[in-house]
Amino acid sequence: MLAFITILAPMAIAQMYMVTATGKLTRLDNINQINNFPATKYYTARHFYVSKGFSHFRFTFVVSGKSKSDFDMYIYAAVPVFDHLFPDTNQIAAIRTGANANVLIFIDNKLSNMQRLKKLTADSIRMMRYLNPSFVMPKYGDAGKYGAIAVVTKQYKMKFNQPEMKISPAAWLAVKYIKTISNSLSLPEKENLYKVFTAECDADFKHLQLNKFIYLNRLSYNNRDLKNYVTAIKLKGDVIGNEPIILLPVFEPFANRNGNKLLWIFGSFVIGAGVFLITLQFTPLRDIDFDNLNHAAIIARER
Structure with missing residues:
Protein backbone atom coordinates (compact mmCIF):
# COMPACT_ATOMS: atom_id res chain seq x y z
CA MET A 1 0.00 0.00 0.00
CA HIS A 84 -19.33 48.02 -20.84
CA LEU A 85 -20.90 49.70 -17.86
CA PHE A 86 -24.39 48.37 -17.27
CA PRO A 87 -26.78 50.02 -17.98
CA ASP A 88 -25.20 51.04 -21.29
CA THR A 89 -22.84 53.97 -20.74
CA ASN A 90 -22.93 54.92 -24.42
CA GLN A 91 -26.71 55.23 -24.41
CA ILE A 92 -26.68 57.40 -21.29
CA ALA A 93 -23.97 59.63 -22.74
CA ALA A 94 -25.85 59.95 -26.04
CA ILE A 95 -29.02 61.11 -24.29
CA ARG A 96 -27.10 63.61 -22.18
CA THR A 97 -25.14 65.17 -25.02
CA GLY A 98 -27.89 64.98 -27.65
CA ALA A 99 -30.57 66.75 -25.62
CA ASN A 100 -31.37 70.45 -25.99
CA ALA A 101 -29.98 72.68 -23.24
CA ASN A 102 -33.55 73.69 -22.31
CA VAL A 103 -34.89 70.16 -22.01
CA LEU A 104 -36.75 69.36 -18.80
CA ILE A 105 -34.99 67.00 -16.39
CA PHE A 106 -36.85 64.61 -14.11
CA ILE A 107 -34.84 62.61 -11.59
CA ASP A 108 -36.72 60.05 -9.52
CA ASN A 109 -40.08 61.55 -10.55
CA LYS A 110 -39.07 65.07 -9.45
CA LEU A 111 -38.26 68.11 -11.61
CA SER A 112 -34.51 68.73 -11.53
CA ASN A 113 -31.84 70.29 -13.75
CA MET A 114 -29.03 69.35 -16.14
CA GLN A 115 -26.36 70.25 -13.59
CA ARG A 116 -27.53 67.58 -11.18
CA LEU A 117 -27.94 65.07 -14.00
CA LYS A 118 -24.31 65.50 -15.04
CA LYS A 119 -23.19 64.79 -11.47
CA LEU A 120 -24.87 61.39 -11.47
CA THR A 121 -22.48 58.54 -12.20
CA ALA A 122 -23.58 56.12 -14.89
CA ASP A 123 -23.57 53.13 -12.53
CA SER A 124 -26.00 54.92 -10.17
CA ILE A 125 -28.65 55.14 -12.92
CA ARG A 126 -31.22 52.37 -13.23
CA MET A 127 -33.01 53.79 -16.27
CA MET A 128 -32.86 56.89 -18.50
CA ARG A 129 -35.33 57.81 -21.25
CA TYR A 130 -35.90 60.78 -23.54
CA LEU A 131 -39.56 61.86 -23.73
CA ASN A 132 -40.88 63.60 -26.86
CA PRO A 133 -42.48 67.07 -26.48
CA SER A 134 -45.87 65.56 -27.35
CA PHE A 135 -45.78 63.68 -24.04
CA VAL A 136 -44.49 66.63 -21.99
CA MET A 137 -46.29 69.73 -23.31
CA PRO A 138 -49.85 68.70 -22.31
CA LYS A 139 -48.76 69.01 -18.67
CA TYR A 140 -45.93 71.58 -18.78
CA GLY A 141 -46.92 73.74 -21.76
CA ASP A 142 -44.17 75.57 -23.64
CA ALA A 143 -41.63 74.60 -20.99
CA GLY A 144 -41.78 71.11 -22.39
CA LYS A 145 -41.41 72.01 -26.06
CA TYR A 146 -37.89 70.54 -26.09
CA GLY A 147 -38.99 67.31 -24.48
CA ALA A 148 -37.72 65.85 -21.22
CA ILE A 149 -35.18 63.40 -19.86
CA ALA A 150 -36.59 61.02 -17.27
CA VAL A 151 -34.07 59.38 -14.94
CA VAL A 152 -34.59 56.70 -12.31
CA THR A 153 -31.68 56.04 -9.96
CA LYS A 154 -30.96 52.71 -8.30
CA GLN A 155 -31.75 54.20 -4.88
CA TYR A 156 -35.26 55.25 -5.87
CA LYS A 157 -38.03 52.98 -4.59
CA MET A 158 -40.71 52.41 -7.17
CA LYS A 159 -44.35 52.68 -6.08
CA PHE A 160 -45.23 49.88 -8.49
CA ASN A 161 -43.74 46.55 -9.39
CA GLN A 162 -41.26 47.34 -12.10
CA PRO A 163 -40.61 44.71 -14.78
CA GLU A 164 -37.70 42.45 -13.94
CA MET A 165 -34.58 43.47 -15.83
CA LYS A 166 -33.07 40.78 -18.03
CA ILE A 167 -29.31 40.59 -18.35
CA SER A 168 -26.99 38.87 -20.80
CA PRO A 169 -23.39 39.15 -19.54
CA ALA A 170 -20.39 37.94 -21.51
CA ALA A 171 -19.20 35.83 -18.57
CA ARG A 257 0.12 29.69 -11.85
CA ASN A 258 2.02 26.41 -11.34
CA GLY A 259 3.02 27.25 -7.77
CA ASN A 260 5.38 24.62 -6.36
CA LYS A 261 3.77 21.69 -8.18
CA LEU A 262 6.97 20.74 -10.02
CA LEU A 263 8.93 20.69 -6.77
CA TRP A 264 6.23 18.63 -5.08
CA ILE A 265 6.30 16.03 -7.87
CA PHE A 266 9.88 15.11 -6.97
CA GLY A 267 9.49 15.93 -3.29
CA SER A 268 6.51 13.62 -2.79
CA PHE A 269 8.34 10.79 -4.53
CA VAL A 270 11.50 11.28 -2.43
CA ILE A 271 9.48 11.47 0.80
CA GLY A 272 7.42 8.42 -0.10
CA ALA A 273 10.47 6.43 -1.17
CA GLY A 274 12.29 7.41 2.02
CA VAL A 275 9.41 6.31 4.24
CA PHE A 276 9.14 3.07 2.26
CA LEU A 277 12.86 2.29 2.68
CA ILE A 278 12.78 3.12 6.40
CA THR A 279 9.77 0.85 6.82
CA LEU A 280 11.63 -1.97 5.08
CA GLN A 281 14.69 -1.44 7.26
CA PHE A 282 12.79 -1.78 10.52
CA THR A 283 10.42 -4.50 9.37
CA PRO A 284 11.79 -7.93 10.43
CA LEU A 285 11.92 -10.50 7.69
CA ARG A 286 10.45 -13.90 8.38
CA ASP A 287 12.99 -16.72 8.59
CA ILE A 288 12.54 -19.48 6.05
CA ASP A 289 13.01 -23.09 7.04
CA PHE A 290 14.76 -24.43 3.93
CA ASP A 291 14.82 -28.03 5.25
CA ASN A 292 11.04 -28.13 5.52
CA LEU A 293 10.74 -26.35 2.18
CA ASN A 294 12.93 -28.94 0.42
CA HIS A 295 11.06 -31.77 2.15
CA ALA A 296 7.73 -30.38 0.93
CA ALA A 297 9.10 -30.08 -2.61
CA ILE A 298 10.25 -33.74 -2.60
CA ILE A 299 6.85 -34.93 -1.42
CA ALA A 300 5.15 -32.86 -4.12
CA ARG A 301 7.32 -34.45 -6.84
CA GLU A 302 6.63 -37.96 -5.58
CA ARG A 303 2.91 -37.35 -5.85
Whole structure:
Protein backbone atom coordinates (compact mmCIF):
# COMPACT_ATOMS: atom_id res chain seq x y z
CA MET A 1 0.00 0.00 0.00
CA LEU A 2 2.81 2.41 0.91
CA ALA A 3 4.58 1.73 -2.39
CA PHE A 4 1.32 2.36 -4.24
CA ILE A 5 0.86 5.74 -2.52
CA THR A 6 4.49 6.65 -3.24
CA ILE A 7 3.86 6.19 -6.96
CA LEU A 8 0.32 7.60 -7.04
CA ALA A 9 1.03 10.92 -5.26
CA PRO A 10 3.62 12.24 -7.78
CA MET A 11 1.39 11.12 -10.66
CA ALA A 12 -1.59 13.07 -9.29
CA ILE A 13 0.49 16.22 -8.78
CA ALA A 14 2.04 15.81 -12.23
CA GLN A 15 -1.42 15.66 -13.78
CA MET A 16 -2.39 18.95 -12.09
CA TYR A 17 0.91 20.46 -13.22
CA MET A 18 0.27 19.49 -16.84
CA VAL A 19 -3.18 21.13 -16.76
CA THR A 20 -1.87 24.46 -15.46
CA ALA A 21 1.42 24.45 -17.39
CA THR A 22 -0.03 23.66 -20.81
CA GLY A 23 -3.21 25.77 -20.53
CA LYS A 24 -3.38 28.42 -23.25
CA LEU A 25 -3.71 32.13 -22.44
CA THR A 26 -6.08 34.10 -24.70
CA ARG A 27 -5.72 37.88 -24.63
CA LEU A 28 -9.03 39.69 -25.20
CA ASP A 29 -9.38 43.35 -26.01
CA ASN A 30 -13.02 43.19 -24.93
CA ILE A 31 -14.55 40.57 -22.63
CA ASN A 32 -17.38 40.08 -25.13
CA GLN A 33 -14.82 38.55 -27.53
CA ILE A 34 -14.64 35.46 -25.32
CA ASN A 35 -17.32 33.85 -27.51
CA ASN A 36 -15.35 34.57 -30.70
CA PHE A 37 -12.41 32.33 -29.79
CA PRO A 38 -12.08 28.62 -29.04
CA ALA A 39 -12.34 27.92 -25.32
CA THR A 40 -8.99 28.10 -23.52
CA LYS A 41 -7.85 27.68 -19.92
CA TYR A 42 -6.82 31.28 -19.22
CA TYR A 43 -7.85 34.78 -20.33
CA THR A 44 -6.93 38.41 -19.91
CA ALA A 45 -9.21 41.30 -20.90
CA ARG A 46 -8.53 45.00 -21.40
CA HIS A 47 -12.11 46.26 -21.42
CA PHE A 48 -14.80 44.87 -19.11
CA TYR A 49 -17.21 45.90 -16.38
CA VAL A 50 -17.87 43.80 -13.27
CA SER A 51 -21.38 44.46 -11.94
CA LYS A 52 -21.73 43.36 -8.32
CA GLY A 53 -25.25 44.76 -8.22
CA PHE A 54 -26.47 41.90 -10.43
CA SER A 55 -24.67 39.13 -8.52
CA HIS A 56 -26.38 35.77 -8.04
CA PHE A 57 -25.90 33.66 -4.91
CA ARG A 58 -26.37 30.06 -3.84
CA PHE A 59 -26.15 28.81 -0.24
CA THR A 60 -25.49 25.13 0.44
CA PHE A 61 -24.74 22.93 3.45
CA VAL A 62 -22.86 19.63 3.43
CA VAL A 63 -22.21 17.13 6.21
CA SER A 64 -18.72 15.67 5.82
CA GLY A 65 -15.74 14.30 7.71
CA LYS A 66 -15.15 11.05 9.50
CA SER A 67 -18.35 9.82 11.15
CA LYS A 68 -20.11 12.90 9.71
CA SER A 69 -18.47 15.14 12.29
CA ASP A 70 -18.23 18.30 10.14
CA PHE A 71 -20.90 20.73 8.98
CA ASP A 72 -19.72 22.68 5.90
CA MET A 73 -21.36 25.99 4.94
CA TYR A 74 -20.86 27.25 1.38
CA ILE A 75 -21.72 30.52 -0.33
CA TYR A 76 -21.30 30.63 -4.11
CA ALA A 77 -21.36 34.09 -5.71
CA ALA A 78 -21.59 34.47 -9.50
CA VAL A 79 -20.82 38.04 -10.57
CA PRO A 80 -21.73 39.10 -14.14
CA VAL A 81 -19.13 40.69 -16.39
CA PHE A 82 -20.24 42.97 -19.23
CA ASP A 83 -18.25 44.56 -22.02
CA HIS A 84 -19.33 48.02 -20.84
CA LEU A 85 -20.90 49.70 -17.86
CA PHE A 86 -24.39 48.37 -17.27
CA PRO A 87 -26.78 50.02 -17.98
CA ASP A 88 -25.20 51.04 -21.29
CA THR A 89 -22.84 53.97 -20.74
CA ASN A 90 -22.93 54.92 -24.42
CA GLN A 91 -26.71 55.23 -24.41
CA ILE A 92 -26.68 57.40 -21.29
CA ALA A 93 -23.97 59.63 -22.74
CA ALA A 94 -25.85 59.95 -26.04
CA ILE A 95 -29.02 61.11 -24.29
CA ARG A 96 -27.10 63.61 -22.18
CA THR A 97 -25.14 65.17 -25.02
CA GLY A 98 -27.89 64.98 -27.65
CA ALA A 99 -30.57 66.75 -25.62
CA ASN A 100 -31.37 70.45 -25.99
CA ALA A 101 -29.98 72.68 -23.24
CA ASN A 102 -33.55 73.69 -22.31
CA VAL A 103 -34.89 70.16 -22.01
CA LEU A 104 -36.75 69.36 -18.80
CA ILE A 105 -34.99 67.00 -16.39
CA PHE A 106 -36.85 64.61 -14.11
CA ILE A 107 -34.84 62.61 -11.59
CA ASP A 108 -36.72 60.05 -9.52
CA ASN A 109 -40.08 61.55 -10.55
CA LYS A 110 -39.07 65.07 -9.45
CA LEU A 111 -38.26 68.11 -11.61
CA SER A 112 -34.51 68.73 -11.53
CA ASN A 113 -31.84 70.29 -13.75
CA MET A 114 -29.03 69.35 -16.14
CA GLN A 115 -26.36 70.25 -13.59
CA ARG A 116 -27.53 67.58 -11.18
CA LEU A 117 -27.94 65.07 -14.00
CA LYS A 118 -24.31 65.50 -15.04
CA LYS A 119 -23.19 64.79 -11.47
CA LEU A 120 -24.87 61.39 -11.47
CA THR A 121 -22.48 58.54 -12.20
CA ALA A 122 -23.58 56.12 -14.89
CA ASP A 123 -23.57 53.13 -12.53
CA SER A 124 -26.00 54.92 -10.17
CA ILE A 125 -28.65 55.14 -12.92
CA ARG A 126 -31.22 52.37 -13.23
CA MET A 127 -33.01 53.79 -16.27
CA MET A 128 -32.86 56.89 -18.50
CA ARG A 129 -35.33 57.81 -21.25
CA TYR A 130 -35.90 60.78 -23.54
CA LEU A 131 -39.56 61.86 -23.73
CA ASN A 132 -40.88 63.60 -26.86
CA PRO A 133 -42.48 67.07 -26.48
CA SER A 134 -45.87 65.56 -27.35
CA PHE A 135 -45.78 63.68 -24.04
CA VAL A 136 -44.49 66.63 -21.99
CA MET A 137 -46.29 69.73 -23.31
CA PRO A 138 -49.85 68.70 -22.31
CA LYS A 139 -48.76 69.01 -18.67
CA TYR A 140 -45.93 71.58 -18.78
CA GLY A 141 -46.92 73.74 -21.76
CA ASP A 142 -44.17 75.57 -23.64
CA ALA A 143 -41.63 74.60 -20.99
CA GLY A 144 -41.78 71.11 -22.39
CA LYS A 145 -41.41 72.01 -26.06
CA TYR A 146 -37.89 70.54 -26.09
CA GLY A 147 -38.99 67.31 -24.48
CA ALA A 148 -37.72 65.85 -21.22
CA ILE A 149 -35.18 63.40 -19.86
CA ALA A 150 -36.59 61.02 -17.27
CA VAL A 151 -34.07 59.38 -14.94
CA VAL A 152 -34.59 56.70 -12.31
CA THR A 153 -31.68 56.04 -9.96
CA LYS A 154 -30.96 52.71 -8.30
CA GLN A 155 -31.75 54.20 -4.88
CA TYR A 156 -35.26 55.25 -5.87
CA LYS A 157 -38.03 52.98 -4.59
CA MET A 158 -40.71 52.41 -7.17
CA LYS A 159 -44.35 52.68 -6.08
CA PHE A 160 -45.23 49.88 -8.49
CA ASN A 161 -43.74 46.55 -9.39
CA GLN A 162 -41.26 47.34 -12.10
CA PRO A 163 -40.61 44.71 -14.78
CA GLU A 164 -37.70 42.45 -13.94
CA MET A 165 -34.58 43.47 -15.83
CA LYS A 166 -33.07 40.78 -18.03
CA ILE A 167 -29.31 40.59 -18.35
CA SER A 168 -26.99 38.87 -20.80
CA PRO A 169 -23.39 39.15 -19.54
CA ALA A 170 -20.39 37.94 -21.51
CA ALA A 171 -19.20 35.83 -18.57
CA TRP A 172 -19.40 35.38 -14.81
CA LEU A 173 -16.74 35.67 -12.11
CA ALA A 174 -16.74 32.94 -9.46
CA VAL A 175 -16.34 33.72 -5.76
CA LYS A 176 -16.66 31.01 -3.10
CA TYR A 177 -16.80 31.20 0.68
CA ILE A 178 -16.66 28.17 2.98
CA LYS A 179 -16.63 27.60 6.71
CA THR A 180 -16.64 24.32 8.60
CA ILE A 181 -18.13 23.91 12.08
CA SER A 182 -18.86 20.92 14.27
CA ASN A 183 -21.87 18.91 13.24
CA SER A 184 -22.52 18.06 16.90
CA LEU A 185 -23.67 21.62 17.62
CA SER A 186 -27.34 22.26 18.24
CA LEU A 187 -29.53 23.79 15.54
CA PRO A 188 -29.67 27.24 17.26
CA GLU A 189 -25.86 27.23 17.59
CA LYS A 190 -25.48 26.38 13.90
CA GLU A 191 -27.92 29.14 12.95
CA ASN A 192 -26.01 31.73 15.00
CA LEU A 193 -22.67 30.71 13.48
CA TYR A 194 -24.24 30.77 10.03
CA LYS A 195 -25.42 34.37 10.59
CA VAL A 196 -21.90 35.36 11.65
CA PHE A 197 -20.48 33.59 8.59
CA THR A 198 -22.84 35.34 6.15
CA ALA A 199 -22.14 38.73 7.75
CA GLU A 200 -18.38 38.20 7.38
CA CYS A 201 -18.79 37.10 3.77
CA ASP A 202 -21.02 40.07 2.98
CA ALA A 203 -18.45 42.51 4.38
CA ASP A 204 -15.64 40.83 2.44
CA PHE A 205 -17.65 40.72 -0.78
CA LYS A 206 -18.47 44.43 -0.60
CA HIS A 207 -14.77 45.33 -0.40
CA LEU A 208 -13.59 42.69 -2.87
CA GLN A 209 -12.10 44.46 -5.91
CA LEU A 210 -12.93 41.94 -8.60
CA ASN A 211 -11.92 44.36 -11.35
CA LYS A 212 -8.30 44.13 -10.16
CA PHE A 213 -7.72 40.56 -11.38
CA ILE A 214 -4.52 39.76 -13.30
CA TYR A 215 -5.99 36.95 -15.38
CA LEU A 216 -9.01 34.65 -15.47
CA ASN A 217 -9.11 30.87 -15.06
CA ARG A 218 -11.99 29.20 -16.91
CA LEU A 219 -13.70 26.50 -14.85
CA SER A 220 -13.78 23.19 -16.71
CA TYR A 221 -16.86 21.01 -17.05
CA ASN A 222 -15.53 18.53 -14.48
CA ASN A 223 -14.96 21.20 -11.82
CA ARG A 224 -16.89 20.23 -8.70
CA ASP A 225 -18.04 23.83 -8.05
CA LEU A 226 -19.31 24.54 -11.56
CA LYS A 227 -22.78 23.10 -10.95
CA ASN A 228 -23.34 25.35 -7.93
CA TYR A 229 -22.41 28.50 -9.87
CA VAL A 230 -24.69 27.55 -12.76
CA THR A 231 -27.54 26.89 -10.32
CA ALA A 232 -27.00 30.31 -8.73
CA ILE A 233 -27.12 32.01 -12.14
CA LYS A 234 -30.34 30.28 -13.19
CA LEU A 235 -32.07 30.66 -9.83
CA LYS A 236 -33.72 34.05 -10.47
CA GLY A 237 -34.66 33.47 -14.11
CA ASP A 238 -33.36 36.89 -15.18
CA VAL A 239 -30.47 35.74 -17.39
CA ILE A 240 -30.69 35.52 -21.17
CA GLY A 241 -28.38 33.15 -23.01
CA ASN A 242 -27.06 29.62 -23.17
CA GLU A 243 -24.72 27.87 -20.75
CA PRO A 244 -22.81 30.56 -18.82
CA ILE A 245 -19.04 30.94 -18.94
CA ILE A 246 -17.66 30.79 -15.39
CA LEU A 247 -14.26 32.38 -14.74
CA LEU A 248 -12.17 32.33 -11.58
CA PRO A 249 -10.41 35.70 -11.02
CA VAL A 250 -6.72 35.33 -10.17
CA PHE A 251 -4.88 38.18 -8.46
CA GLU A 252 -1.28 37.01 -8.83
CA PRO A 253 1.11 36.99 -11.82
CA PHE A 254 0.40 34.48 -14.57
CA ALA A 255 3.93 33.08 -14.21
CA ASN A 256 3.05 31.85 -10.70
CA ARG A 257 0.12 29.69 -11.85
CA ASN A 258 2.02 26.41 -11.34
CA GLY A 259 3.02 27.25 -7.77
CA ASN A 260 5.38 24.62 -6.36
CA LYS A 261 3.77 21.69 -8.18
CA LEU A 262 6.97 20.74 -10.02
CA LEU A 263 8.93 20.69 -6.77
CA TRP A 264 6.23 18.63 -5.08
CA ILE A 265 6.30 16.03 -7.87
CA PHE A 266 9.88 15.11 -6.97
CA GLY A 267 9.49 15.93 -3.29
CA SER A 268 6.51 13.62 -2.79
CA PHE A 269 8.34 10.79 -4.53
CA VAL A 270 11.50 11.28 -2.43
CA ILE A 271 9.48 11.47 0.80
CA GLY A 272 7.42 8.42 -0.10
CA ALA A 273 10.47 6.43 -1.17
CA GLY A 274 12.29 7.41 2.02
CA VAL A 275 9.41 6.31 4.24
CA PHE A 276 9.14 3.07 2.26
CA LEU A 277 12.86 2.29 2.68
CA ILE A 278 12.78 3.12 6.40
CA THR A 279 9.77 0.85 6.82
CA LEU A 280 11.63 -1.97 5.08
CA GLN A 281 14.69 -1.44 7.26
CA PHE A 282 12.79 -1.78 10.52
CA THR A 283 10.42 -4.50 9.37
CA PRO A 284 11.79 -7.93 10.43
CA LEU A 285 11.92 -10.50 7.69
CA ARG A 286 10.45 -13.90 8.38
CA ASP A 287 12.99 -16.72 8.59
CA ILE A 288 12.54 -19.48 6.05
CA ASP A 289 13.01 -23.09 7.04
CA PHE A 290 14.76 -24.43 3.93
CA ASP A 291 14.82 -28.03 5.25
CA ASN A 292 11.04 -28.13 5.52
CA LEU A 293 10.74 -26.35 2.18
CA ASN A 294 12.93 -28.94 0.42
CA HIS A 295 11.06 -31.77 2.15
CA ALA A 296 7.73 -30.38 0.93
CA ALA A 297 9.10 -30.08 -2.61
CA ILE A 298 10.25 -33.74 -2.60
CA ILE A 299 6.85 -34.93 -1.42
CA ALA A 300 5.15 -32.86 -4.12
CA ARG A 301 7.32 -34.45 -6.84
CA GLU A 302 6.63 -37.96 -5.58
CA ARG A 303 2.91 -37.35 -5.85
